[in-house]
Amino acid sequence: MTTRSILTVYLKELKDSLRDRRTLISTIVIPTVVMPLLMFGLAKIATQIFAKARKEIPAIMVLGGEDSPAVRAQLAAAKQFRLVPASAEWRSQISEKKIRAAVEVPAGFDAGLQAGHAPPVVIYHYEGEIKSGFAREAIDRFFRELREQTVTALLAERSLPATLVRPFEISSQNVAAPEKVGGNLFGGLVPYVIIILCFTGAMYPGMDLTAGEKERGTMETLLCSPVSRIEIVLGKFLMVLTGSLAAMAMSLASLGTTAALMGLLAPPGGSAAPAGPGTGGFAPMIDPVGILGVVLMVIPVAVLFSAVVFTIALYAKSFKEAQSYVGPLMIVVIMPAVVGMLPGIDLNLKLALVPILNLSLVCKEMLSGVWHWNYIALIFGSSCVYAAVALAVAVRMFEREDVMFRS
Amino acid sequence: MIVARNLTKVFADRKRGPIRAVDNVSLRAEPGRIYGLLGANGAGKTTTLRLLATLLKPTDGSASVAGFDVVREARRVRAHVGFLAASTALYGRLTAREMITYFGRLNGLDDALVAQRVQTLADDLGLHEFLDRRCEKLSTGMKQKTSIARTLVHDPSVMIFDEPTLGLDVMTARAIVRFVRDCRERGKTVIYSTHIMSEVEKLCDVVGIIHDGRLLAEGSPAELRERYGEQDFEELFVKAVGWEERKS
Numbered sequence: 001m002t003t004r005s006i007l008t009v010y011l012k013e014l015k016d017s018l019r020d021r022r023t024l025i026s027t028i029v030i031p032t033v034v035m036p037l038l039m040f041g042l043a044k045i046a047t048q049i050f051a052k053a054r055k056e057i058p059a060i061m062v063l064g065g066e067d068s069p070a071v072r073a074q075l076a077a078a079k080q081f082r083l084v085p086a087s088a089e090w091r092s093q094i095s096e097k098k099i100r101a102a103v104e105v106p107a108g109f110d111a112g113l114q115a116g117h118a119p120p121v122v123i124y125h126y127e128g129e130i131k132s133g134f135a136r137e138a139i140d141r142f143f144r145e146l147r148e149q150t151v152t153a154l155l156a157e158r159s160l161p162a163t164l165v166r167p168f169e170i171s172s173q174n175v176a177a178p179e180k181v182g183g184n185l186f187g188g189l190v191p192y193v194i195i196i197l198c199f200t201g202a203m204y205p206g207m208d209l210t211a212g213e214k215e216r217g218t219m220e221t222l223l224c225s226p227v228s229r230i231e232i233v234l235g236k237f238l239m240v241l242t243g244s245l246a247a248m249a250m251s252l253a254s255l256g257t258t259a260a261l262m263g264l265l266a267p268p269g270g271s272a273a274p275a276g277p278g279t280g281g282f283a284p285m286i287d288p289v290g291i292l293g294v295v296l297m298v299i300p301v302a303v304l305f306s307a308v309v310f311t312i313a314l315y316a317k318s319f320k321e322a323q324s325y326v327g328p329l330m331i332v333v334i335m336p337a338v339v340g341m342l343p344g345i346d347l348n349l350k351l352a353l354v355p356i357l358n359l360s361l362v363c364k365e366m367l368s369g370v371w372h373w374n375y376i377a378l379i380f381g382s383s384c385v386y387a388a389v390a391l392a393v394a395v396r397m398f399e400r401e402d403v404m405f406r407s
Numbered sequence: 408m409i410v411a412r413n414l415t416k417v418f419a420d421r422k423r424g425p426i427r428a429v430d431n432v433s434l435r436a437e438p439g440r441i442y443g444l445l446g447a448n449g450a451g452k453t454t455t456l457r458l459l460a461t462l463l464k465p466t467d468g469s470a471s472v473a474g475f476d477v478v479r480e481a482r483r484v485r486a487h488v489g490f491l492a493a494s495t496a497l498y499g500r501l502t503a504r505e506m507i508t509y510f511g512r513l514n515g516l517d518d519a520l521v522a523q524r525v526q527t528l529a530d531d532l533g534l535h536e537f538l539d540r541r542c543e544k545l546s547t548g549m550k551q552k553t554s555i556a557r558t559l560v561h562d563p564s565v566m567i568f569d570e571p572t573l574g575l576d577v578m579t580a581r582a583i584v585r586f587v588r589d590c591r592e593r594g595k596t597v598i599y600s601t602h603i604m605s606e607v608e609k610l611c612d613v614v615g616i617i618h619d620g621r622l623l624a625e626g627s628p629a630e631l632r633e634r635y636g637e638q639d640f641e642e643l644f645v646k647a648v649g650w651e652e653r654k655s
């Protein structure tokens with residue numbers, strides 16, 4: 001085995017791939033566009049939708065309360081919602097989003113309030129519908145304030161202080177540094193996107209350099225040369241790996257640029273101003289050291305992806321057949337990556353040996369500034385072993401006549 | 408020189424069981440002569456040539472090409488062989504020059520020598536007009552010339568042709584035939600498979616008739632005509648493989 005032959009095969013494949021529009025799209029264009037779009041584009045759209053929903057003054061219906069003109073008058077005067085005339089179809093109107101919510105004022109409410117024990121008020125809403133949720137919150141707030149006013153008035157009547165029923169206030173403050181908050185927010189998403197892009201980056205060159213070559217008849221031409229099979233495998237495999245790593249590099253460069261433009265990149269060595277009492281609202285940040293850790297951890301997994309795609313696609317007779325084998329493999333990659341994003345799933349010894357899931361979990365921790373060195377070493381080591389096994393299988397497959405000349 | 412002794416290749420087939428694609432084939436092709444392997448589709452021609460070019464390993468028997476064993480010294484065999492088949496295509500996104508250069512490097516030639524060989528082959532085969540054009544943009548004739556240059560870049564002593572004129576127009580096919588003759592004149596050992604009788608008559612010094620993986624007859628075209636009492640090669644071939652007997 002000579003480095004020169006491997007390099008000759010690799011450089012030819014690199015040149016060939018750089019002239020292929022489809023490879024460039026899968027390894028450069030998509031990773032560059034997808035990362036900022038997912039990280040910030042979707043967040044911005046969600047924020048806009050949320051803000052628009054908040055601005056709306058919800059239409060609500062008051063049911064009953066004919067004998068409680070005082071509370072009805074207060075509801076009508078409230079600015080936070082708009083009353084519409086009561087109708088027998090109020091349930092369907094909520095479901096059809098014609099009104100956002102309805103409130104049932106029970107009989108004798110005003111009188112009960114004066115006496116200090118009014119019957120309960122019921123709010124009807126559309127569970128999970130954002131605008132109905134806002135309407136429910138507004139009505140709930142209205143009646144809580146009414147309850148507080150009533151209590152305060154009753155206490156005043158008895159010459160008692162208002163603090164009797166509210167002796168202390170409760171407040172909460174974040175003490176985690178912005179990059180830790182950012183890691184917690186984006187920590188699941190960043191490795192997930194990188195894992196998927198790493199796989200898609202390997203997919204196209206992996207299929208083109210194996211099944212594609214068999215289909216076009218260039219594989220037989222190549223096998224006629226005196227280069228050994230292992231040299232051909234390694235040269236081609238390095239190109240597939242280049243595609244995978246290029247996709248990762250492009251997605252990270254794109255992420256870094258977008259984060260820097262939006263001021264979300266934490267300064268090296270951690271945040272200069274960790275959040276503490278009085279810090280108030282602050283933007284979550286992404287720790288560049290955590291990103292570097294993610295890059296190092298992803299490399300053996302990129303090797304694993306490249307070898308697996310290479311091996312499976314090699315078995316196929318045509319590019320189309322390879323697509324039908326490699327396409328469903330995406331689910332195998334996505335599932336553990338998604339599980340890693342779920343809250344409450346923490347790294348342990350067993351999960352540290354599950355490929356992809358272990359990477360997703362450890363990257364989430366690293367981006368949050370948590371460095372469990374034992375797990376990091378175990379995950380990196382196990383990923384290297386999986387990658388080596390997959391590469392050995394790829395070499396074996398390349399040496400099999402029934403695979404190379406499958407008809 | 409090519410020498411095959413009882414060369415056998417058995418493929419395992421799940422549905423049909425073991426298939427003897429090449430069955431005890433022994434042949435000898437000498438330098439400066441063209442050995443024609445004549446057979447119908449599926450007779451075992453391609454498998455035999457792939458065994459000689461070390462693309463496949465024999466199940467049994469042995470063969471040596473240019474003095475090297477096809478199993479033990481496969482890489483050395485390939486270094487001395489130029490293999491041209493209808494199924495050996497070009498890289499579409501590479502130019503003709505890059506294609507020839509790539510195979511020169513794969514054959515261990517240094518960059519200076521490769522550049523010199525590309526120049527010589529471009530002169531000999533008339534490649535200059537399209538040398539820097541991508542292979543996907545070339546006409547069929549240009550592609551064939553580039554493929555020939557690819558097989559010759561390392562100046563092999565043995566040439567293996569597997570139905571090289573399959574699907575080509577008359578002019579391109581004639582150019583190929585001219586090139587095969589040229590190889591003989593340069594003293595190379597040539598083995599040429601085909602199912603086209605006229606090509607065998609025009610080109611070959613020795614003809615081997617292969618059918619169902621077995622070499623049924625071997626000799627010069629004149630010897631075969633005498634043996635089977637037929638002047639027409641098509642009739643001769645039919646007699647040799649025993650189709651007439653099976654029909655009756």
